Amino acid sequence: MTLNKTPVMVSVVIPARNEEEYLPATIAALQAQTYRNFEIIVVANGCHDRTADVAREQGCRVFELGDRGLGAARNLGGREAAGQILVFLDADTLLPKETLRTIVAKFRRCHACGTLWGEPDSRRLSYKLIYVMKNFIHGLHLHCGSSGVILCWKDDFVKIGGFDESLYLRENSHLMKRLLRFGRYCFITRTPAITSMRRYDSNGAGEMVRLWLKVWWRSIVSDISHSTYEDLEQESMDRRYARARMNSQTRKAVL
Numbered sequence: 191m192t193l194n195k196t197p198v199m200v201s202v203v204i205p206a207r208n209e210e211e212y213l214p215a216t217i218a219a220l221q222a223q224t225y226r227n228f229e230i231i232v233v234a235n236g237c238h239d240r241t242a243d244v245a246r247e248q249g250c251r252v253f254e255l256g257d258r259g260l261g262a263a264r265n266l267g268g269r270e271a272a273g274q275i276l277v278f279l280d281a282d283t284l285l286p287k288e289t290l291r292t293i294v295a296k297f298r299r300c301h302a303c304g305t306l307w308g309e310p311d312s313r314r315l316s317y318k319l320i321y322v323m324k325n326f327i328h329g330l331h332l333h334c335g336s337s338g339v340i341l342c343w344k345d346d347f348v349k350i351g352g353f354d355e356s357l358y359l360r361e362n363s364h365l366m367k368r369l370l371r372f373g374r375y376c377f378i379t380r381t382p383a384i385t386s387m388r389r390y391d392s393n394g395a396g397e398m399v400r401l402w403l404k405v406w407w408r409s410i411v412s413d414i415s416h417s418t419y420e421d422l423e424q425e426s427m428d429r430r431y432a433r434a435r436m437n438s439q440t441r442k443a444v445l
Contacts, residue, residue: 197225197294198273198274198275198294199229199273199275200228200275200290200294201228201231201271201272201277202220202230202277202290203233203267203276203279204279205263205264205278205281206233206235206241206245206281207234207237208239209239209281210239210244212281212386213232213245214244214248215284216283216284217232219285220279220290221249222287223285223287223288223289225288225291225294228273229251229271230248230249231250231251231252231253231267231271232250232267233253233255234253234254235255235258235259235260235263236255236257253266258355259358261352262353262355264352265352265353268344268347268352269348269352271344274343274344274345275294275341276342276343278339278342279338279339280338280386282338283338284383285306286381289381289383292378292380293341293378297341301341301375301376302342302343302370302373302374302375303334303366303369303376304340304342305328305335305340305341305377306377306379306381306383307337307377307378307381308321308324308325308328308338308385309321309384310387311384312391320399321337324337328377333363334363334367334375335362335366336366337385338383338385340366341376341378342365342369346369350368
């Protein structure tokens with residue numbers, strides 16, 4: 191006699207800060223999934239808009255925090271999750287309808303953490319090249335990173351205490367590095383995570399690549415555990431302003 195196995199329960203945890211504009215599409219994409227044994231948890235983190243209300247109206251489990259940071263929001267969602275597999279999803283990232291079914295099929299107990307093939311929500315060549323590079327690095331396991339999605343088992347997540355809430359940079363990589371004690375990294379290519387490029391649109395692709403490289407280099411040569419992306423962006427802006435001012439003064443001196 192063959193015993194029917196209970197389908198794996200998946201908990202999709204979405205930390206969201208003032209995301210009322212992007213969140214509805216993210217939730218709608220999840221509600222269209224062909225795999226049905228899942229829940230959606232939205233953690234509204236320091237919001238001043240209707241993020242929490244939007245999530246409730248779409249039938250999600252909703253928790254609200256003060257401005258505690260991304261790590262705290264993810265940890266709250268992870269603790270409250272009922273699923274065996276945790277899918278931490280950015281609030282502006284869309285998953286095609288077969289994604290959860292593919293995750294359940296491909297993410298096994300031998301895996302400790304993982305992510306999906308990343309795909310930009312734009313046709314701009316520079317964005318596509320950036321994601322070609324990211325997917326290449328993840329595919330060869332040169333860096334166990336993420337592209338809008340982090341996969342892990344809840345029991346492993348609980349064992350390591352979740353995200354380090356004191357970190358504001360490279361917190362994803364830090365989590366995955368600690369999870370790898372339980373198994374292998376899983377890079378799923380059969381289904382993409384379609385990621386918003388709004389930050390790239392705002393700052394420029396070149397500036398975002400420079401920011402990545404800066405974070406990587408600074409993490410090697412110094413302690414950046416208490417730095418934020420905003421700190422590094424402000425440093426870059428200050429340097430650009432200082433160079434522009436120096437160039438202006440030099441031109442005036444020459445004239």
